[in-house]
Amino acid sequence: MAKAVKKKENQGFFKYIKWFWILFATGIFSFALLFLLASWGVFGGMPAYEHLENPKTNLASQIISSDDELLGKFYLDDNRTPISYEELPQNLVDALVATEDARYFKHAGIDARGTLRAFAYLGKKGGASTITQQLSRQLFIGAREKKKTQAILQKAKEWVLATRLEKQYTKEEIIAMYLNIYDFLNNADGIRSAARIYFGKEPIDLKTEESAVLVGMLKNSSYYNPLRREELVLNRRNTVLGQMAKYDYITEQEKDSLQALDMDINFNPENHREGLATYFRMNLQKFMNKWINDNPKPALEDDRDRYNLYLDGLKIYTTIDSRMQANAEEAVKEHMKKLQAEFFHQNTPDRNRTAPFLDLEQFEIDAIMERAMKNSHRWREMKKQGKSENEIRASFKKETEMTVFDWNSDTQEKDTVMTPLDSIRYYKTFLRTAMMSIEPQTGHVKAWVGGLNYKHFQYDNVIQGGRQAGSIFKPFVYAAAIDQLRLSPCDSYPDTQYCIEAEKHGNPEPWCPKNSDGTYSGNMFTLKHALANSVNTVTARLIDMVGPKSVVSIVKNMGIKSEVLEVPSIALGTPDVNVYDIVGAYGAFVNQGVYVKPVMVTRIEDKNGQVLYEYVPETKDVLSKDVAYAMINLMEGVTQGGSGTRLRHSYNKNNTVYKEIITGYPYNLTNPIAGKTGTTQNQSYGWFMGMVPNLVTGVWVGGEDRATHFSSLAYGQGASMALPIWGLYMKKNYANEEIGVSAEEFPKPEDLSIEVDCVKYKEEMQQDIDTEDDLDDLDF
Template sequence: MAKKKVAKSKSETLDFSKYVRWFWMLFAGGILAVVLIFLLASWGVLGEMPDHTRLENPETNLATEIISSDGVTLGKFYFDDNRTPVGYDDLPKNLVDALVATEDVRYYDHSGIDGRGTLRAISTLGKGGGASTISQQLAKNLFTKQVSSNIIERLSQKVREWIIAIRLERQYTKEEIIAQYLNIYDFGNNGDGIRSAARIYFGKEPMDLDYKESAMLVGMLKNSSLYNPRRNPVGVKNRRNVVLSQMMKYEFITEQIKDSLQKTELDLNYTPESHREGIATYFREYLKGFMKEWTNKESNRKPDGSKYDIYNDGLKVFTTIDSRMQKHAEDAVALHMPRLQAEFDHQSKRNKTAPFLELDQSEIKKLMNDGMKRGERWRILKAQGKSEKEIRASFEKPTEMEIFKWVDGKPAYIDTIMKPIDSMRYYKSFLRPGMMSMDPLTGHVKAWVGGMNYRHFQYDMVKQGKRQVGSTFKPFVYATAIDQLQVSPCDSFPRTPITIEANKYGNPEPWTVKNVDAVYTGKQTLKDALASSTNTVTARLMNEIGPQPVVEMAKKLGITSEILPVPAIALGTADISVYEMVAAYSTFANKGVYNKPVMVTRIEDKNGTVLYQFAPESKDVLSEEVAYVAVNLMEGVTQAGSGRRLRHTGVDKYNAAYREVVTGYPYELKNPIAGKTGTTQNQSDGWFMGMVPNLVTGVWVGAEDRAVHFSSTTYGQGASMALPIWGLYMKACYADKSLDVSDGNFEKPSNLKIDINCEARDEGDLGSNEDPDGNVDFDF
């Protein structure tokens, strides 16, 4: 019996050892299988894996950033990704704390994979929370794609993420990984990356984010589509509060701070970053064309010979625009234009052919027909192969659309149903501005306002648009006369009518010049004549010097538009842009030296390598003496002429159109100002060109069509349409103590020989072709 028991015991031992062998074989096989899976994944068998070069330079689309002269981001160029990366040092500590507390509390203790978190996720089948570390999430966003719910594919992706996360940890510091992760994430609403998100949702740079703002953005990392603060503010607030609780749990903030912050609202400052919104929209559109032209040049290619992509290559464009002055300019436009428009609309109620004046129905039909053919709708439908009959029919079909409207002095966007042909006529009723401001000493353009609302009025009236300049052309005639004839501002000329005979200077017919005020008695000094914009005196100068020298002078001053060498140009018949006029006037302020306008100072690639550095272009046009005398003449315009309202405080008046009491002329500018107003035939265009020693600014106001205008010069002259914008802008610039806009005298040449010390003028004999006071109720 004993032998049998011993034999049985040995048999049982042999059977148990078999299971042990199987266990170790399976265990070893499992380990080998895991190792093999990781090897296969690292070799790319389970899906593409990034090599060392891609890990070092991840492929991400970076927007081109437009930077002002005072270091503010004006906007960006991008297609899909509005991304501008920032470094770890540009992130606030509260943001990093919120990220670590919520997404990966053991972030600084692991090397890419959180073992404890992984085991917890496996044991709870993911119900206890995921196990993805910040490094793994970065790996997924950079190098892998979200796959279907198929468990095999999902496990394959997870393995690749683990391997990439470990490689990322070897390649980068912990701080660099955090920065990359926040830079790559899409926060929605064009908020690609933390910098765009901070600017869009809170209107500030990442470093300026406070605790609750950082908590909201970190909360969005869970799912920015679900936790979108514009669509789901309640859910976003709840998620933000979870982040704050995590921060308290891991002792990044106190319970007291957590409780107080959880009671607050999101307090968004939604500032969308799109091509049609934000600051300097018209300038940015001009800059887009400049950049495309620059990238097309062979000399501006990448080292590999390919062209730079302004939408994806992360270029930095440093501009001359000053964000403070740009805002003052846009604010001036936004304050004046709705008031001017309200008066125009009020007057149009009595006009049966509104908004057109002095046109019959056949002329209006032709004008609208021409407008249709120039429009975007016609171009698009034509490209689609539609016949002209079909295109015209589409203009008569009521369509859902958004229209622009001034409401209580502010822009509003109204959803409505309207025929496209009716919307065309509606938009033709709007008066539009163009404005540019430039430092004459450097040529740097400081402000550029091509219109009042780029979303609905996209034609740029700074450089694209060209309109008759009216009396603002007269200083070119006077400067030519001073240069050629050495006339003095004190020289007197008769105000009597003048006729320049036929065939003289190529004039086909006799040209008789009249004064708008019909005053032809007595004489005027040149200074008085320019101040009152007396046409007959300007025509007499033209008769003395001829049109060709005036055209040549204008061309030397930087006017590139065509100017016919006929006597009528003395009164401003030429179509010229605001851009050209500001550059030309700047030559007077810069002692006769023309500086070509500069908008871009340099361009850098994403690594900070300088790709372009501007070279100034300047030339001597006038002697310092002639330039100074021309400036002295134009100072008379603001001392006693159509620009003198800049000196007044005005009185409160009731404006029936705008139905409120407003203050007249609250500029109170005491410093030396040289300038010239301009008004074209039928009051279609209003201009004001204004100068101080280190800033020249031009303003134009008018409608799309010259047939849309005020019925009289009371409101339709440059002193009423354009000058108020200049006055508001300059007053804001002077009030801004961070700016250095001159309020001193224009520098007098040491060798001045031309007499400028004229006797006191008899203002009763001044006369005017542009009412100096205007009696305008609403004007600022």
């Protein structure tokens, strides 16, 4: 009986054992089947192996300067630039592994110990996702599912993909891919953008505590946003540092000292309206769009037949020198802020000014404002929406909260309330500017500043539209005269009234131009003195001698694309030109008579480094070496005894803003400089063209409308409005010897056939006169 009971008990025990193994085997089989089905794509498509080899991510195109600095990027949603594992600092890798996956280098994509812990404690002691699993989810799966069933199926897919990734890539490559693909918020897509945006540096330069901040954000960048939740992010950073100490990547003492540091976020937003060379980048965008349209991709490269500037990760190598660009932008800001302060002072309402317009009747002001209103973005957008004209006009008179440009703010912005119509008038009070530098021998554009602030003034004054040239046009007249008549800078002409016949001028009356002060000195002036001091009568005489047609021919050959009429009045600078064209034209004077078309891009590569485009210079011989050098000699007179001599002087630090602008900043430049100032009618626009042997720079300053101007020539001339920017810019360039701006003499052609030494020229002329007198005495 006892045996029967015992046998029955044993049968019951083995029954339980049997069912345990059946259930265990079923679990194992189900578990294996789950992953097998996931790998077959039953729970949703799985990426093909070729996609694992080349996972697609949107890559921003990079804009690279001539000194190998990143100027900016072109992107839509993803500001991503991938970097290799070798470009990551070790402290970043250590922080990542210590915080996210301590056994990363020991498992094959799935951490069994972590998985068992997660099951045992239901995730309360941390999850089980490895770095490889997190990468697979971001690359191919997407956001976590909230429903439990879907979440389990998603996890199965993650595991399968993680093991495949581990077979396809090295551990180092997976870490680089993971950090490159993560969205750190605030346009910081990937670790390179994150390092630059949050700390203003490349990833390799990150300090341990900075790396800890970025690794801490990997948990949830929206939640751990350093711009909004500083204390929360600081605590998270310290947690990461604690993990690094726990796994012996840093010592306890290092952890304590690092945790005591402030977070020190150095926010550098990367977007299309901020950063260095914004105007240049926007013009470059137009160049790239045209190039992309003209250059389809090779057949079968991918599913798009054209390159995408925002997704394909192109590398655009530009001619811009980031150091010179920064110097240019600083010089513009430094001078324009002071000049604007004086302009505001002269045009305040209590001085009975119709700011910003001088000498206009109310109906003229109304016409300007009406035109500006109809050309505004607001008007166009409301028109598209089908709003009536009355509704649109009413909206311009309704007070609105807005952020406007302000020189007196550290951010150059202020929040205010005003009507859109008042904001139009407010912006018209600001003087605008443009400057561009090129290397004349290559045409490489080294600096490009199209305005005061791209976010608020998006019109690029370097290349858009044209402004009256004023006296900077006169060198073309002198060049034509020297070229055709073989004149010397030492030849002299009288400063007396000179009239050009009506039939030559195309007007009913003869054209008799006066000098800027309305007088004639009656003195004899050399060409060098006449150009240096912008003597109108001498310039009029020269264009009458050679004819307007020859001047226009030279101008066109030197790259001026705007319309230039064949009339004598062009001698005084009536044509409109833009900074881009005029700087290129002046480059031919420095480059021994050879015009080189300005260039912005030297090379374009795809994301793999394959060269897609290389620049071929466009050149044209327009003047002989002798004529070009004679012109440089003429324009050196501008800075030796003309309107540009203030470049040679300093000023007393106790001077007022007025004296700083009028007498100049502390330039004290002693090197050879050729230049030309330009001032237009009514003191509306001021120009300065400055040249040294390897750099030609043009600067323009003026209002949006010609009606915006200074009331006196003291402020409203090129030497006060534009020249100071050039002087400040060059001082900054010379302060950095690595930039390599020349301070040498302009190269002189061998066997120069045009005499530029006026002392020697006078002696030779006297000898010729003496010889002629002797010949007159002979009896033939």
